[in-house]
Amino acid sequence: MALATPTPTPLRHLLAAHHPEPAAGATPSQLAQPPRAFPPHRLRSTTFAAAPSSRPSAVTRAAARAAGGGRPTVLVTEKLGAAGLELLRAFANVDCAYELTAEELRAKVSLVDALVVRSATRVTREVFEAARGRLRVVGRAGVGIDNVDLQAATEAGCLVVNAPTANTVAAAEHAVALLAAMARNVAQADASLKSGKWQRSKYVGVSLVGKTIAIMGFGKVGSEVARRAKGLGMDVIAHDPYAPVDRARAIGVDLVSFDDAISTADFISLHMPLTPSTTKLFNDETFAKMTKGVRIINVARGGVVDEEALLRALDNGTVAQAALDVFFEEPPPKDSKLVHHENVTVTPHLGASTTEAQEGVALEIAEAVIGALRGELAATAVNAPMVSAEVLAELSPYVILAEKLGRLAVQLVAGGSGIKAVKVVYSSARDPDDLDTRILRAMVTKGIVEPISSAFVNMVNADYVAKQRGLRIIEERILLDGSPEVPINSIQVQLANVESKFAGALSDDGDIRVEGKVKDGTPHLTLVGPFSVDVSLEGNLILCRQVDQPGIIGKVGSILGTMNLNVNFMSVGRIAPGKQAIMAIGIDEEPEKEALKLIGETPSVQEFVFLKL
Numbered sequence: 125m126a127l128a129t130p131t132p133t134p135l136r137h138l139l140a141a142h143h144p145e146p147a148a149g150a151t152p153s154q155l156a157q158p159p160r161a162f163p164p165h166r167l168r169s170t171t172f173a174a175a176p177s178s179r180p181s182a183v184t185r186a187a188a189r190a191a192g193g194g195r196p197t198v199l200v201t202e203k204l205g206a207a208g209l210e211l212l213r214a215f216a217n218v219d220c221a222y223e224l225t226a227e228e229l230r231a232k233v234s235l236v237d238a239l240v241v242r243s244a245t246r247v248t249r250e251v252f253e254a255a256r257g258r259l260r261v262v263g264r265a266g267v268g269i270d271n272v273d274l275q276a277a278t279e280a281g282c283l284v285v286n287a288p289t290a291n292t293v294a295a296a297e298h299a300v301a302l303l304a305a306m307a308r309n310v311a312q313a314d315a316s317l318k319s320g321k322w323q324r325s326k327y328v329g330v331s332l333v334g335k336t337i338a339i340m341g342f343g344k345v346g347s348e349v350a351r352r353a354k355g356l357g358m359d360v361i362a363h364d365p366y367a368p369v370d371r372a373r374a375i376g377v378d379l380v381s382f383d384d385a386i387s388t389a390d391f392i393s394l395h396m397p398l399t400p401s402t403t404k405l406f407n408d409e410t411f412a413k414m415t416k417g418v419r420i421i422n423v424a425r426g427g428v429v430d431e432e433a434l435l436r437a438l439d440n441g442t443v444a445q446a447a448l449d450v451f452f453e454e455p456p457p458k459d460s461k462l463v464h465h466e467n468v469t470v471t472p473h474l475g476a477s478t479t480e481a482q483e484g485v486a487l488e489i490a491e492a493v494i495g496a497l498r499g500e501l502a503a504t505a506v507n508a509p510m511v512s513a514e515v516l517a518e519l520s521p522y523v524i525l526a527e528k529l530g531r532l533a534v535q536l537v538a539g540g541s542g543i544k545a546v547k548v549v550y551s552s553a554r555d556p557d558d559l560d561t562r563i564l565r566a567m568v569t570k571g572i573v574e575p576i577s578s579a580f581v582n583m584v585n586a587d588y589v590a591k592q593r594g595l596r597i598i599e600e601r602i603l604l605d606g607s608p609e610v611p612i613n614s615i616q617v618q619l620a621n622v623e624s625k626f627a628g629a630l631s632d633d634g635d636i637r638v639e640g641k642v643k644d645g646t647p648h649l650t651l652v653g654p655f656s657v658d659v660s661l662e663g664n665l666i667l668c669r670q671v672d673q674p675g676i677i678g679k680v681g682s683i684l685g686t687m688n689l690n691v692n693f694m695s696v697g698r699i700a701p702g703k704q705a706i707m708a709i710g711i712d713e714e715p716e717k718e719a720l721k722l723i724g725e726t727p728s729v730q731e732f733v734f735l736k737l
């Protein structure tokens with residue numbers, strides 16, 4: 125009998141696109157089939173449904189990668205800083221293809237593992253559908269992710285990462301540049317002088333010192349603008365429903381209500397993201413509440429302003445001047461009245477465009493994309509729970525345990541029973557607030573869903589997939605006494621209201637119940653129904669139920685030996701001597717049908733089941 129070797133603990137599969145084949149004998153009907161956003165594969169389009177053979181299999185994907193030397197392929201659709209590109213090239217095949225049409229992008233995206241964009245590429249649902257499941261990560265080289273359909277990405281299990289910090293200062297400096305340029309008519313005076321005029325009285329400006337500026341959105345950029353405005357001698361107020369008051373107070377800024385901010389400010393600088401609730405937040409109604417002659421700077425997103433309303437406010441003098449770096453439509457129409465308005469200063473979305481910021485953003489996004497392709501969870505993940513590297517490292521063996529318990533539990537379900545509810549019970553001496561179980565929940569879901577369906581589940585889409593399939597994952601904690609140093613003592617997976625193909629796995633309550641622990645870094649199965657066992661969760665598993673009596677282990681062991689099957693672990697659990705017992709046998713290979721038949725025919729074996737881990 126060979127000793128079990130510890131399973132490595134890769135976190136790769138948290139995000140990996142690998143899609144294991146369904147377990148033999150498992151039936152999709154075991155899960156309730158809800159309506160889906162995508163038809164029956166990881167990602168499908170209508171073309172897929174009509175022509176399933178065009179769907180790339182895991183093999184095709186592997187072949188595609190092999191053709192590229194086993195390296196992933198990254199498509200970069202907008203100009204990226206050289207250092208970031210270099211970093212990407214050291215790890216992947218990089219295809220830089222700029223100014224693609226939507227159709228060209230859709231055509232290319234199924235050939236790549238990652239896509240890197242800035243703000244000009246619209247990564248729509250159609251793009252995710254066209255990717256046919258290969259695209260694993262979208263890297264947004266910048267902050268705003270309003271050009272990426274996050275819901276579609278999540279449904280596809282595609283991670284979206286951004287580069288949220290490297291262009292903060294550049295954007296803040298650009299806002300200040302526009303503020304000063306607007307107040308002193310720099311752009312207009314420059315154009316006038318270059319056209320041969322000398323118009324000193326026409327371009328008298330307004331001073332900044334002593335004026336009130338309202339920062340709308342007190343996040344990274346907003347607070348940097350606030351600091352700089354204070355340096356210019358301005359009174360700074362801010363509105364942000366989610367910003368911590370003490371952070372504002374620390375730099376001498378009062379957080380006020382939206383109406384107070386816009387009705388008292390001489391200058392209003394916009395720094396909130398474009399979301400459904402900020403879309404056209406600045407409109408006829410809100411312009412009407414502003415101080416007459418207010419000046420507006422927008423380095424956030426064009427969509428937060430109703431541009432028609434702004435034009436009206438400029439024409440009727442409510443707004444004296446505006447300085448705009450961003451537009452609803454980019455580039456704006458050539459004949460845009462707003463762009464050509466004499467009281468409007470414009471730049472073509474240059475907020476992040478400094479050499480330093482672009483190098484920084486490119487490095488930040490390259491690192492995030494490479495990490496994600498390696499299967500690590502990125503700290504800048506936008507559509508997946510952010511889990512620190514330390515937590516991930518600590519939980520990594522439990523991640524494997526959680527998935528294996530899910531896989532085991534689902535294979536114990538008799539075909540035809542629909543699984544509706546899964547209870548995951550964690551026993552731990554650690555304070556529940558110090559135990560982040562989101563990855564474990566996701567991995568139980570993965571273990572349950574993947575063997576019996578064509579769904580692909582990872583950290584990004586686990587909750588979505590569970591919801592789509594009408595699967596309720598209930599988590600429960602049992603607080604143990606003892607040292608909180610070990611994060612988890614045991615994980616138990618319970619499936620209620622289902623029939624089992626192995627009655628020995630049913631608890632006294634009638635649930636399928638399996639429990640496991642991590643021992644020496646390796647996941648072990650420690651409980652099946654009411655039976656305590658101890659078997660390393662590797663390779664494959666045979667569970668036999670019998671009446672406890674001498675000789676059975678030898679008989680089953682010799683059948684496996686005759687069939688040349690290597691047993692890596694064996695454990696017997698019994699309720700009491702001479703009563704019901706189960707035998708858990710870990711084997712490396714998949715047994716021939718003949719071996720399983722012989723085990724079933726062994727006298728005293730009441731039932732048995734073969735499970736793939």
Ligand SMILES: NC(=O)c1ccc[n+]([C@@H]2O[C@H](COP(=O)([O-])OP(=O)(O)OC[C@H]3O[C@@H](n4cnc5c(N)ncnc54)[C@H](O)[C@@H]3O)[C@@H](O)[C@H]2O)c1
Nearest residue numbers: 268295341342343344345364366395396397423424475476
């Ligand atoms: N023009 C450019 O090149 C450029 C460069 C960088 C960032 N940006 C834009 O600026 C935005 C802000 O960037 P950031 O790095 O400061 O992001 P951030 O997430 O750090 O800050 C955004 C802030 O807006 C706040 N907010 C959300 N909804 C709000 C609302 N309804 N009213 C007021 N505040 C609200 C949030 O609480 C947050 O504090 C980005 O989303 C991006 O669209 C543009």
Ligand SMILES: O=C(O)[C@H](O)COP(=O)(O)O
Nearest residue numbers: 242243265266267268476
């Ligand atoms: O959201 C951002 O980071 C900025 O708008 C920058 O966009 P860009 O990368 O297209 O310059």
